[in-house]
Amino acid sequence: MELPVPVVDYLQSNFLEETRPFCLLLDSDYRVVDSWGDNSWCGLTGIEPGSDMRETAPFLVGLPLTAVQRFEFIETVGRAIVHAHLVPDRGSCYVVLLDARLAHAAQQAKQQSVNEHRLLHARQRKFIARQRELISDLIETRSQLEHHRQDAERSSAEKSRFIASMSHEFRTPLASIINYAELAAAADTSANDVQKCVETISRSARHLTSLVEALLDDARLDAGQLELYEHDFDLYKVFDDLAGMMAPLAAEKGLAFATMVDPEVPDVVYADEMRLRQVLINLLGNAVKFTLEGSVEIAATYSAGRLQITVADTGPGISAVDQERVFGAFERGSAREKTGAGLGLTISLRLVKLMNGEVSLESVPGEGCRFCIVIPVAASVAPSALDTDMLAAPGADAMAQKPLSVLICDDDRDMVALIEHYLHRSGYGLITSSDTTEAIEKTLKYKPDLVLMDCNVPGIGGVAAARQLREEGFREPIVALTASNLDAEEQSAFTRFFRKPAPMQELLTEIKHLTHET
Amino acid sequence: MTRLTSKVCVVGDFAVGKTSVVERFVSNHFSAKYLSTVGVKIDTKEIEQSALGVTHKLVVWDVAGSDRFGDKEFAYLRGASGYIFVADGTRALTIESVKTIQSQIGDKYGDAPSVLLLNKRDLTAEWEVNDERFESLQASFNGAFKTSAKTGDEVEDAFKRLAQLIVENELRGK
Numbered sequence: 001m002e003l004p005v006p007v008v009d010y011l012q013s014n015f016l017e018e019t020r021p022f023c024l025l026l027d028s029d030y031r032v033v034d035s036w037g038d039n040s041w042c043g044l045t046g047i048e049p050g051s052d053m054r055e056t057a058p059f060l061v062g063l064p065l066t067a068v069q070r071f072e073f074i075e076t077v078g079r080a081i082v083h084a085h086l087v088p089d090r091g092s093c094y095v096v097l098l099d100a101r102l103a104h105a106a107q108q109a110k111q112q113s114v115n116e117h118r119l120l121h122a123r124q125r126k127f128i129a130r131q132r133e134l135i136s137d138l139i140e141t142r143s144q145l146e147h148h149r150q151d152a153e154r155s156s157a158e159k160s161r162f163i164a165s166m167s168h169e170f171r172t173p174l175a176s177i178i179n180y181a182e183l184a185a186a187a188d189t190s191a192n193d194v195q196k197c198v199e200t201i202s203r204s205a206r207h208l209t210s211l212v213e214a215l216l217d218d219a220r221l222d223a224g225q226l227e228l229y230e231h232d233f234d235l236y237k238v239f240d241d242l243a244g245m246m247a248p249l250a251a252e253k254g255l256a257f258a259t260m261v262d263p264e265v266p267d268v269v270y271a272d273e274m275r276l277r278q279v280l281i282n283l284l285g286n287a288v289k290f291t292l293e294g295s296v297e298i299a300a301t302y303s304a305g306r307l308q309i310t311v312a313d314t315g316p317g318i319s320a321v322d323q324e325r326v327f328g329a330f331e332r333g334s335a336r337e338k339t340g341a342g343l344g345l346t347i348s349l350r351l352v353k354l355m356n357g358e359v360s361l362e363s364v365p366g367e368g369c370r371f372c373i374v375i376p377v378a379a380s381v382a383p384s385a386l387d388t389d390m391l392a393a394p395g396a397d398a399m400a401q402k403p404l405s406v407l408i409c410d411d412d413r414d415m416v417a418l419i420e421h422y423l424h425r426s427g428y429g430l431i432t433s434s435d436t437t438e439a440i441e442k443t444l445k446y447k448p449d450l451v452l453m454d455c456n457v458p459g460i461g462g463v464a465a466a467r468q469l470r471e472e473g474f475r476e477p478i479v480a481l482t483a484s485n486l487d488a489e490e491q492s493a494f495t496r497f498f499r500k501p502a503p504m505q506e507l508l509t510e511i512k513h514l515t516h517e518t
Numbered sequence: 519m520t521r522l523t524s525k526v527c528v529v530g531d532f533a534v535g536k537t538s539v540v541e542r543f544v545s546n547h548f549s550a551k552y553l554s555t556v557g558v559k560i561d562t563k564e565i566e567q568s569a570l571g572v573t574h575k576l577v578v579w580d581v582a583g584s585d586r587f588g589d590k591e592f593a594y595l596r597g598a599s600g601y602i603f604v605a606d607g608t609r610a611l612t613i614e615s616v617k618t619i620q621s622q623i624g625d626k627y628g629d630a631p632s633v634l635l636l637n638k639r640d641l642t643a644e645w646e647v648n649d650e651r652f653e654s655l656q657a658s659f660n661g662a663f664k665t666s667a668k669t670g671d672e673v674e675d676a677f678k679r680l681a682q683l684i685v686e687n688e689l690r691g692k
Contacts, residue, residue, distance in 0.1 A: 073557020104557070
């Protein structure tokens with residue numbers, strides 16, 4: 001059924017008015033044959049018969065002219081927006097362009113809205129995924145925090161147990177010191193009993209010192225502040241000293257004690273003598289302490305720059321379970337007596353590791369223990385005469401041989417009185433001061449032969465005072481005698497460093513040595 | 519110099535930056551405002567390929583974004599000599615759209631030179647494509663580029679690479 005003519009005319013008129021058709025007839029080489037309609041709106045100007053339309057309308061490039069084709073919304077190089085229709089006819093092709101700006105604007109607004117919505121949705125999805133990741137991370141972090149909290153609680157509980165244990169360890173010798181001091185001070189105590197009291201007090205004080213030293217060593221190892229002092233020393237003398245120290249203790253318990261040193265072991269080695277002694281004393285001390293019958297042996301071999309020292313005993317041994325725990329801080333094997341700070345083996349292991357060495361333990365319960373340490377040490381030449389002299393045991397010649405003066409800077413009256421007593425008895429003239437500012441003034445004024453300096457005293461402190469004295473031109477020895485823990489750089493401010501409580505005989509020997517050197 | 523004119527179609531999902539890379543390539547300009555393309559935009563640019571002795575005019579069809587093509591889109595691609603596939607490196611899903619379109623075009627029109635542009639490389643904090651995946655994508659196209667229409671990074675390189683592939687294809691008489 002056909003539409004009435006007036007309606008057709010009306011629609012045709014409207015369509016032509018809205019779309020402003022422009023029509024081209026192209027031959028098979030895209031050349032213009034003819035054209036109809038208004039071309040002013042579509043940017044296709046200067047169209048001449050015979051011209052290649054692909055130059056003017058590049059969208060025709062590549063398009064075949066042999067099939068009906070329809071393209072919606074082409075934005076041309078001239079920025080017109082067209083619907084393009086290609087209608088082939090007997091070897092030629094009509095190209096019809098319709099103005100599509102109005103439809104394009106409506107479509108663009110609609111599509112823009114849809115796309116922005118989809119973009120927003122994509123971003124939301126991404127955000128949600130990121131949130132999930134963050135929540136997952138948060139859960140993981142909370143889990144880790146919970147682990148850390150539990151670790152901290154365990155550590156705190158261990159520390160509390162340790163403090164309780166240490167409190168007991170400290171109270172025992174302290175009680176002994178207090179009680180025996182009171183006994184010694186009592187009016188009716190005989191001279192003989194006073195002597196015994198003093199010996200007991202001295203023994204308890206030394207035990208306290210060893211506890212403090214062990215704790216400090218452990219703390220320094222924890223903080224990575226323990227440094228090795230390596231030098232050439234006579235290894236055989238170390239073994240002799242250890243035998244001299246341990247053999248009587250073993251003999252008291254009816255134990256055999258043997259030292260076996262392979263001839264390959266060098267006389268002199270380069271290592272930290274003090275720390276090596278500390279490790280071996282600990283191992284041998286434990287062996288003697290826990291062995292009830294049989295023997296304790298120390299054996300040394302040397303090969304390829306590695307010194308191997310074995311300490312073996314015939315004691316109760318250590319079970320496999322306890323062997324795992326025996327090196328742990330604050331742990332002691334269950335078969336062992338519950339005395340001491342429990343740090344000895346831990347410190348020994350850590351010291352050997354610090355020396356780049358290894359410690360191993362072989363033990364069968366009931367058949368004794370065999371600790372083996374292996375450390376890299378370099379064989380060296382004999383120590384110099386000076387070193388030998390430094391190692392010489394102090395004796396009666398610790399007495400000063402000519403009048404010399406020492407300035408003591410310490411705010412502890414008891415300590416000053418004690419040192420004063422010994423130095424005065426050794427023939428030294430004394431100058432005392434309880435703060436560093438005054439000590440500097442007196443030193444520069446009286447020019448003593450040596451300054452003995454505590455570090456934690458009023459004023460600028462012992463380290464700064466020593467440095468200032470050097471800057472002021474004081475060239476005599478400055479010896480630190482302090483309970484403070486100085487690092488290597490701070491120690492370098494002094495000629496020598498002694499930690500309280502220092503053995504008095506050793507201190508006097510060093511003072512004499514230094515004052516006579518100068 | 520031989521003169522050559524080729525139709526190149528730029529395709530990919532919506533809002534991956536197709537219009538922006540074309541504008542960067544043709545006019546060396548960038549606008550941050552997102553304006554959705556309806557239908558297709560035509561642009562041209564002439565490049566010299568001295569090594570091949572060709573003055574190459576590229577007629578670039580910037581096709582409206584879609585994750586899957588229908589008849590209307592396929593009509594736009596008729597007679598294309600090569601394709602620029604564009605994905606958004608901050609939306610890894612748009613790579614899947616590119617793969618779908620690539621497969622559809624292959625089925626409809628057969629093989630033609632193509633390169634992949636992973637666009638928006640300037641948005642490093644939001645980048646979702648790791649190196650391993652990028653390498654595997656390089657193997658799936660004749661070349662893959664991490665581009666930024668904003669900074670211009672690698673945009674021209676990508677178009678030139680496609681142009682070179684088209685010329686080589688023409689010279690082989692394909």
